[in-house]
Amino acid sequence: MIEDFAQDWPAPTKPRPIVLIGAGGIVRDAHLPAYAKAGLKVAAVAEIDADRRAALARDFAIPRTHTTVTDAVAAHGNSVVYDVAVPPTAIQPILRDLPEGAAVLIQKPMGSDLANARDIRAICRDKHLKAAVNFQLRFSPMMMAARQAVEAGLIGDPLEIEVHLNIFTPWTLFPFLLPMKRVEILVHSIHYLDSIRAIFGTPKAAFARSMGDPRAPGFAQTRTTALLDWGNLRRGVMSINHNHQGGRKFQSAWFRIEGTKGAMMVKLGVDFDYPRGEADELWFCENGGDWRQVPLTGSWFIEAFMGPMRNLQRFAAGEDARLFSGVEDAYETMALVEACFASLEVPAVPLDLS
Template identity: 55%
Template sequence: MTERFDPSSLQQSWPAPSDPRPIVTFGAGSIVGDAHFPAYRKAGFPVAGLYDPDTEKARKLADKWGVTAYATAEEAAAVPGAVFDLATPPDVHASVLRLLPDDAAVLIQKPMGSDLAAATGILTICRDKNLKAAVNFQLRFAPMMLALKDAIARGWLGEVVDFDAWLALATPWQLWPFLKGLPRIEIAMHSIHYLDLIRQLLGDPNGVHAKSIGHPKHDVAQTRTSAILDYGDKVRCAMSVNHDHDFGRKYQACEFRICGTEGAAYLQLGVNLDYPRGEPDILEIRPKGGDSWINVPLEGSWFPDAFVGRMANLQRYAAGEDVELVSSVEDAWNTMALVEAAYQSSAAPATQLQRRP
């Protein structure tokens, strides 16, 4: 058992590019200082500088990390040989993409626009400019997720037939002031990560039943979502997401349960518990033929290590070292289509109950 199911043999990281190019970041929000720049420094990726229209915020972040704060977006876009990292709000992506040189390599923050129509516009820009463009669905690159996908590929779970995402936590929405007033929040800005990962593991569903609502305690558009993804009669897939479980840590949770015909996996996504400090990620597997759960010692966490793998794949693809650009804009558009379907389902009336005669 120990030799056959050796957890240390599972893939947990992405190969590094042999000659990383300088990175230019658009945006100076908390995600840049909390995840992007820590990840790039950890990996040894050179960061040339950043641009943000809030010049004071940009200068403070640039000084902290020892990089250049560009005076204009045009100056940032003109850095030769750069890989561009868009940590911008969804309604800003298109305007930045239009500034970039043709054939550039670019990483676009999720979501890929404010809605599916905007995603289609972004896809068109990327095609017209021949951009090597990917969307920052970095959860795919988290060490626990790379290991999970490797275990599934090796047949440790058999055929995956159940996927449950269960979140009951307190999310500090105030860290992202640009979200205030936006009509789409929870699915578009948060659960989109889980929908994207589900697509990678299970493929595109036939459809989705969803309901996403807010909470009386604040004015964020949506913070609670229930969703069922339709994969026919063999695979069951459900998400239960509550960002307002603010009653202490004891019964909070952020976890996935993935069951196959012959094995199962449990994951804790620790960063969401006490964000941004977070708790450790966890991956345990009950493999095919096993009689106990095996803990997979993780070589990193979602934040910041997934951002390392995400950028490494883009850099390697731009250099011809990777054949596939993971979460390319072509593939990410399909995740946006799933998000759009979820919002349409949420807005549609539910099946009505029959009235007693």
């Protein structure tokens, strides 16, 4: 039964302390609350902004602070796990400053484009880093259960995976996105593309259209349509609109997953009334049967953020055989993102109206 699947990544037996590199909003709002809930200790934070560094250390009782990555490495070496939560353009130089063989969790996306991702992968290989990317949605209780249900054959042969969002996202909360040429797919729908890969495997090809909206002035893209191609059996569709102005009544944020024997629906609760959000939901139905709701142990925010760090800690200690969101796997998500962006330049087939 789907209710029997584990929804949380197991905790490490002997966790290492964590050194944060970066003290931005995602660290404050998700990483630190998740680590506290998981019983993981934070030893230090490295941040160039003195006020932000001091405020984070004060608010979360972090015992040490460092102004640079070099200082942090000199103080802690390989006795810790590094949590790199910085903008994508800052990832490469930080990785180069980490010690050989370090354990490191890298904030998504894995660089700004596929060339960055390839460079990040090369650095990790050259330095033998135990490196994972924080694609945490695939670690959420709902997605953990959904993935295992597919792997166990509960829905039969996988046929359909669709992501449908019609929501209102307050883009003014993210002014740092204004100068970026790649926005919606790279910073938001990348989560969905990564989870699609985790559940259905990596598609062979992709086609997408992503565009701006006058209701979100200044942002390069806030609406996306994507088609994912595995061949003749599996179908993948993604329809994303962040600008719905009609209130809650007809908003939606769901994964639909169907196979020859059954179907699942996954509600992405955090997308409603962001950042307050609603509860996540997972529903399962065998063909011809009734829908039933699967109890969840937590949500995408914040419980999912425990998973990547737990997996990395266990891998570094030899308790896990692989990194579920390691850089080698994350590179395939970046390749899928790149294919979507590249397809924006491919013209559609014009109608023959002769």
